[in-house]
Amino acid sequence: MLWEIRGFRVFTSIRMLAAVVFILLLIQPGHGQTCTEGFAYDHRARQCIDVDECRTVPDPCRGDMLCVNQNGGYLCIPRNMYNYNYRPDPVPPEPVYPDTSVGFSDTFPPSRPRPVEPSYPRVRGTAPCILGYSAAEDGTCNDIDECETNSHHCNPTQVCINTAGGYTCSCSEGYWLIGGQCQDIDECRYGYCQQLCANVPGSYSCSCNPGFILNPDSRTCQDVDECEDDPCSHGCFNTYGSFMCNCDEGFELAADGTTCIDLDECSFSEFLCQNRCVNTPGSFTCICPPGYYVYEDGRSCEDINECDTGNNTCTTAQTCFNFQGGYTCLDPLHCDLPYIEVSDNQCMCSAENPACRDKPFTILYRHMDLSSGRSVPADIFQMQATTRYPGAFYIFQIKSGNEGREFYMRQTSNVSATLVLSRPIKGPREVVLDLEMVTVNNVINFRGSSIIRLTIFVSEHPF
Structure with missing residues (x-):
């Protein structure tokens, strides 16, 4: 009796343990189960069931859109596409889950589920297409091109771009969206161009400064190599963005910056050439008067010595005398009576001859040349006594030929004097001066004189 009671107690405990294990088996799988979006896990059914988002x-x-629940999601459909006659679907019987714990065959029947009504309305006729699609005759759903049918809601500044089941509003290139409006992008503000930039609606245009190409x-x-x-x-020299012209020697750049015109060197200075300057293309030439040649420096004029070159017209009886810019032919010396010739250039009047008493003892002939306009004062001729007498002294003076007072004598010692040019003389001109040296000897009461007849050939030019 006691054993049976104890046995009954043991048996009863085993049945209770099996029930607890069965409940744990029902609960345990739910803790680790995960479902995709739009589904939730049902612990009783031990499976993922659809979530009715519309509820x-x-x-x-x-707006005026109707929510239609679907398996794993929902749709927003215009209300006029559906009716509202609901017909509940038959509910399949819920399965019975056996208790397989500890080897017993006892089962626990689940509670009977309540009937569930559908979570979406019935569609008239065939199956509906989702928003953005339209039903074709073959029952398929085709995408609606809202951009082509002009059923979009993009504002006039935007561009409609069709997408699968819808569309998007965007801005054209060169525009950006500000405050719901497409506004032009000023690309010039962002340094898109290296030099010049012109903004235009939706774009920009670059250009270059003169001397450059895009x-x-x-x-x-x-840079353009002009x-x-x-x-x-x-000549041409290219620079960055421009160019420079240069000219050959003797030319200068004209006002247009490209043409070279001849440079008139002769207009720069009257001293460029000693005589006359003649301008030539890119240069100049110095011209000398007859009787001269252009010196090695190309500017100075040098006298041609016609007497040395033989380019003269003097006879064999004459003497050729050269002066600046010319020459002259001197005839043989002829002494007027009572003078007699004592040399090629000297005439003498003898003291024994009574006709010579008041005349100079000798006349010596000399010749020299002088440049026209020579600067003054200038020492041009030296005169001195060749014979000295004890107790005598000498006086030097210009006896004739100095009517214009261009000359004077300056005594430099007891026996010498210098002829000085005191005023410029313009040529061509021939001046003959009688330079007298008076000898005075008071011891023997003697007074006599000698003459140097100096002929000066003044040239036409100052060189």
Whole structure:
């Protein structure tokens, strides 16, 4: 009796343990089960079931749209596409789950589920297409091109772009969206161009400064080598963005900056050439008067000595005398009576001859040349006594030929004096001066004189 009671107690405990294990088996799988979006795990059914978003999500559709629940999601459909006659689907019987714990065959029948009504309305006729699609005759759903049918709501500044089941509003290239409006982007503010930039609606245009050309990238500029087109009449030097013209020696750049014109060197100074300057293309030439040649410096005039070169017209009986810019032929010396010739250039009057008493003892002939307009004062001739007498002294003076007072004598010692040019003389001119040296000897009461007849050939030019 006691054993039976004890046995009953043992048996009863085993049945209770099996029930607890069965409940744990029902609960345990639910703790690790996960479902995809739009589904939730049902612990009783031990499976993922659809979530009715139309009931659980607050205000899932906006405006006059009807929420239609679908398996794993929902649709927002215009109300006029559906009717509202609901017909509950038959509910399949819920399965019975056996208790396989501890080897007993006892089962626990689940409670009978309540009938569930469908979570979406019935569609008239065939199956409906989702928003953005339209039903074709073959029952398929085709995308609606809202951009082509002009059923979009993009504002006039935007561009409609069709997408699968819808569309999007965007801005054209060169515009950006500000405050719901497409506004032009000023590309010039962001340094898109290297040099010059002009903004235009939706784009921009680059250009270059003079002397540059636009590169193929339409943004950067490249220097133009203007010298390749020979813009200069002489030389060309390319610079960054421009060019410079240069001229050969003897030319100067004209006002147009490209043409070279001859430089008139002769107009710079009257002293460029000693005589006359003649301008030539790119240079100049100095011209000398007859009787001169251009010196090695190309500017000075040098006298031609016709007497040395033989380029003269003097006879064999004459003497050729050269002076600046010319020459003269001197006839043989002829002494007038009572003078007699004592040498080629000297005439003498003898003291024994009574006709010579008041005349100079000798007349010596000398010749010299003088440049026209020579600066003054200038010492031009030296005169001195060749014979000295004890107790005598000498006086030097200009006896004749100095009517214009261009000369004077300056005594430099007891026996010498210098002829000084005191006023410039313009040529061509021939001046003959009688320079007298008076000898005075009071011891023997003697007074006599000698003459140097100086002929001065003044040239036509100051050289």
